[in-house]
Amino acid sequence: MSGRDAATPTWLGLIPGVVLAALFLVPFGIMLAVSVALRDPSGSGFYTWGFELQSYARVFTFFVGRILFVSMTIAAGAAVISVALALPFTVILAQMSRRAQTVILVILLSVLSLSEVIIGFSVSTLLSQTAGVGNLLALLRITEQPRAYTPSLFALMTGLCYLTFPYSVLVLYPPVARLDPELVEASRTMGASPLRTFFGVTVPLLRAPILGALILVFVFALGSYLLPQVLGRPEHWTLSVHITDQAVYQSNLPFAAAMAVVLLLAALALVGLALLVARERRAA
Amino acid sequence: MRSRLGAFYVAVLMLLLVLPLVVVGGVSLNGGQNLRFPPQDASFRWYGELFRAADWTGPLRNSLVIAAVAALIAVAVALPLALHAWGRGGALSRVLYTLGVAPFMLPPVITALGFLVFWVALGMYGQMAATILSHGIFLVTLPLVTTSLGLQGIDPALLEAARTMGATRGQVLRTVVLPLALPYIISGYAFAFVLSLNEYIIAYMVAGFTVETLPIKIFNSLRYGYSPIMGVVSVLFVGLAILVYGAIGIFGNLPRLLGAEQVREG
Amino acid sequence: MHDLSLRGLTKRFGSVAAVDDLTLDIPGGKFICLLGPSGCGKTTLLRLVAGLEEPTAGRILVGGQDQTDTPTHRRNFGMVFQSLALFPHLSVGDNVAYPLAIRGTPRAQRRARAEELLALVQLPGMADRRVHQLSGGQRQRVAIARGLAIDPRLFLLDEPLSALDANLREHMQIELRQLQTRLGVTTVVVTHDQKEALTMADVVIVMDQGRVQQMGAPMEVYRNPANAFVAGFIGTSNLLPGRLLDTSTLDISGQRLALGPGDRVKCPPGPAILSVRPEDVRFGPDGLPAHVTFIRDLGESVQIILDHAGQEVTALFSPRERPEVAIGHAVTLTFAPGGCVVLAP
């Protein structure tokens, strides 16, 4: 990066440019084309190329509308609970020694990268009849018989919060860690209690990052695919589940693609909003 | 909030986070073909079984091969992109950077479906190469972010110093930039490896019926017959993740890698 | 022993001319100090010479060859950066041998040369250490050794000693000077510490606002500043506004002052500034009236601050010559023969 020339040769950008265009943009283009393709009535192939908006017409029906509504409600619930739990957690975490922070971050990252399958399996085991909570309550004679708490909406929300909590912490971590500690200390020296400082100083200062985190966690939860199947009942299935179902089991790729395109647009709009919120914070 | 109450709060949440993993770990120790906790007739029997039972060794091998190669592809795409964005900036590199980060910000089912129709169109649907390439592209984000962080930490004076000592641009990249960014590139590879190992939906949509990976196998077992081996795989995955991130935590600066500070180092 | 010549060298950053139409000839084998206030363009000039910045206009010649369009890595200079820029991923020995490795020198030869260079900067046997295991002064020496590894045609240093504490800095100044004398390499050191410049340099170049204000031997610049800026910047000077009546008479706030044969006049009759060093201020029977406002004992010297018609004047005495005065006393000021320089305002 000298004053005379750039540190890297021009052609270096070509490699990722070509690869990403070929393997990322082209698939999206094909998906767009498939969403308006004609469904093959014979059922042997998936579809034939063409142009019709019938799949989109199906997306905007009551059936899909309800799925979308359920998906969004569940995701929003999980996002709110997770971020509410994660915010004080992150604030305390950022004040710990670097060693303690590293240990906790390692555990959070490990949980975050766990497959949804494993999280679903773990939570369902924990809430099952033969292991975990059911057993424990029976042992303590709080309940007569060990019982299962899964599948249920409660189990699904537990699983989703388990999935999104580490993500929320990691999204909140950078802005919280860069918060000027003197602001908080100033409030403390002026006699405010820790709790009062948290709600009176920390939370207002972090309003934009919190909003951004809520949106990102919401999109993240919206993408969950396995937990609704493992921990929830069919009426809790999210749009992700239905898209896969249409694509793989019903062999209706055009409809699946149309739903994916709608989901994509919704997610893009939300992520864009989150980025906008973050930028406004920096400008302020 | 540096009170005892705060520490208690963190401890309780960490406990809740670890609890399901403990239960799964206990379940994996059951002697018989059941999922009880506390385990009955505790033994490590199923740990051996994972590496013996043919229906589990296949997915195990698939998962490892896919993760190892896909992470390599992710690094191979991310590294030149990160270097380009760092060394030149400009609109093109911003667009590319956004493209590199995008797969990770969107619900994965969208990317999965995109890959599905793509590989169907190419006639590669159901092949392991399709899974590997899809994971490689999907996971570009991780090495891209870690490598960019590493590059931003390099003092520009080091590059100028190398130039005054006679190094060409290529030599500066090779002898200064890459060695300094290497820990971050390795971290990126490790992140991508762990996440590929755990990824379900793309692997499932692209080749789920022919190339079974461990997550797919576990999900199928959840439907068609429980076995403590599922617990064993979970324990191994958790152990591997802790090992990888622990190593990054010990040899690197995890708080910085996750965006805690904007300081330069090196 | 390569000369360095600059011909109309200019560098603009937007509307700011960091280096402004500079023409200079620096003789080969000399030790040159570039001196000037912060932001005057010293670093920019050094970076231009090194090829790290592209000049807006002008040429750079080294040993008679035009280097303006030669890329940095083919100039074969040595450079020490203010931050030192030692490679954290290489050992001390590999840092020193880096320029040789780049030129494809065989490993054994590299190793021997690194040892030799480290011995030269008094760090024998340190080749296998990591950079972060060294003290600040040791790092400084490693950076210097690295800059000298290829027998550079020019050795450029940007404030190389500014990070060191005062004692170590003085020590390193002497060491650096001795090293340069031994090797005879044309050396340009940027500094904003004028004492450092006066102790080390064969030639001092004083810069301000991207231009050279004066170039010359240290004592010459000190005794005979070319203008009021140099007089004020190098050492401490008393600068008294007045009028030059003819080539040997000066009027300072109504008092006539006769200039002696050693005094220098550098402007035509008219408004002028008298520059006098504190050690040339004396108390005598007749001269400028003043009174003592403060006395500072500095140990090796005594500083007496005076007020002459609202102008502050500083006088410096050795403890032995200390006059018997106290705060408030009225005195008259005279100036040692040859101590006066009359400059354009």
Ligand SMILES: Nc1ncnc2c1ncn2[C@@H]1O[C@H](COP(=O)(O)OP(=O)(O)OP(=O)(O)O)[C@@H](O)[C@H]1O
């Ligand atoms: N890359 C740049 N872009 C814009 N302006 C610059 C740049 N580099 C230097 N300048 C400007 O050029 C002028 C000279 O800067 P330079 O760094 O050469 O000063 P300096 O004499 O080395 O000062 P110091 O003693 O503080 O290091 C300053 O006004 C500075 O703001």
Ligand SMILES: [Mg+2]
């Ligand atoms: Mg400078």
